[in-house]
Amino acid sequence: MNAAEQATNLELASKIATVVNLFKFEFPDAKSDLKPWKNDPETRELVDPDSIDIGFHFPGISKSWRSRSVLIQIRFYQDPINNLRRAIGIEVAGFDHRGEAWRLSTVENWSFFGESLPSGEVGDKLKKVCRQILEVFNKQNS
Template sequence: MNASEQATNLELASKIATVVNLFKFQFPDAKSDLKPWKNDPETRELVDPDSIDIGFHFPGISKSWRSRSVLIQIRFHQDPITNLRRAIGIEVAGFDHRGEAWRLSTVENWNIVGESVPSLQIGDKLKQFCRQILELFNEKSEV
């Protein structure tokens, strides 16, 4: 779900802003997009209500990124017993003019896969960024 729609309280809004700042600290040329999904019926059917989705766009196509845009999806799960909502993983996808060029998932082995993957240096920074997001959303305070 678009990050702009998920910012329903001060704590969540602050954490979303922190995610944007963490990304821009690592990748200063990126422009953030808190509404990466269109607001039409077809798109609404595909959107995961248990995620916070943020897009980032770069000027031109970066050789080290091998993409022009990146979509970050922070996935959550609400524990029915403790009622705590925790970040359970992050999906990152890079897009170029052809569509999805590569993908990173923190759910399994943290490998970046695709036809045109980013450089090792970018991959390492991206994985560090994902670790920071998981720490941020899984602090003791409730999301």
């Protein structure tokens, strides 16, 4: 679901802003997009209400990224027993003019796959950002 729609309280809005800042710290040329999904019936059917989705766009096509846009989907799970909501993983996809060029999932082995993978340096930075995002959303408030 679009990050702009998920920012329903100060805590969530602050965490979403932190995610944007973490990404932009590693990739300063990126422009954030808190509404990467269209608001039409077909798209709404596909949107996961248990995710926070943020897009990032780069000027031109980067050879190290092998893409022009990146979609980050932070996936959540609400535990019915203790009612805690946790980030359980992150899906990241890179897009170029043909569509999806590559994908990274933190759910299993943190591997990239696709036709056109980002450089090792970009991949390492992106994995670092993903670890930081999981920490942001799963940090217990004291």
